[in-house]
Amino acid sequence: MKFEQQLDHAHQVLLEKGFLPSSISPIIYRLARRVGIKVPPPQFCAFAVNVLFGIAWFGTIWGVIMWFMQWRSLGVSVFYAFNASLFTGVVFGLLMASWYKFSAKRKGVPSWKEVMR
Template identity: 35%
Template sequence: MTFDEKKRRAVALMEEKKMWRSNYAPPILRLLWKWGVEIPPPPFAPFWLNMLFFGGFFGSLWGVIMWFTIWRSEGYSALTALQTSFTTGLLFGLFTALFHYWRRRVNKLPDWNSLR
């Protein structure tokens, strides 16, 4: 089974369970899919991948926005800004990964590798 076939099957299962599209196919993930990146939908992705993907995306975007809007004018050092962005991204990634793990359990979704 190809990635696209598995993705269509996974999306159909999640729609069947009445899950919100924004939870199982956020806009950034849909963009990556269009570019050919093969990342499973978050409820089917491994915990570490969700944590890395969401934490990395959020932490870096949030850090850049905070640097140019607040931190630079308040005299934060670049190192402090990076540490704060990393910690924030780590926490955001952890809680988002926990959320998607919980949604997979609640909706009794199969594992990505056993999806047919």
Template identity: 35%
Template structure:
């Protein structure tokens, strides 16, 4: 089964189970798929894969937000950077756990045998 067919089947399956579209097809995933990356929905990825993906995609966002909020104060860049990493790790753990728990609650198949 082709990747596009499998992704459509996964989206249909998640839609039928009542999952919001922004949860099973996040905007960043859509952009990366249009650029040619073959990413399964977060519900079909393992905890470590979700953790790493969310960490590397959200930590720069936290850095930008922290920089914009703290520009008036005399905070060092190292402090902003370390705070952003802590925020990114915390958010990654929470979201990865959310996807893992919801995958078990929804009784979803694994990504590889999805086409069976």
């Protein structure tokens, strides 16, 4: 089975389990797929993968917004801005990864290997 077929099947499984369409295909995962990264929906991803996606998109966007809205005018160092963005991304990534695992477990989502069959 090709990845696109597996992804369609996984989306169908998640919809049947009661997940909202917006939660089964967040924008960062869709963007990753567009650039060629074969990443399953977050409910099927490993915890660390979901943490890394949270760090990558939320930490980056939050840091850029904070830089242009406040930190630059306050004279905040780039080192501080980077660390604050990284910390914020880690916290967000941990929270989102925990939520994805908790909701998948609560709704009885099968493993990705089971969906691939």
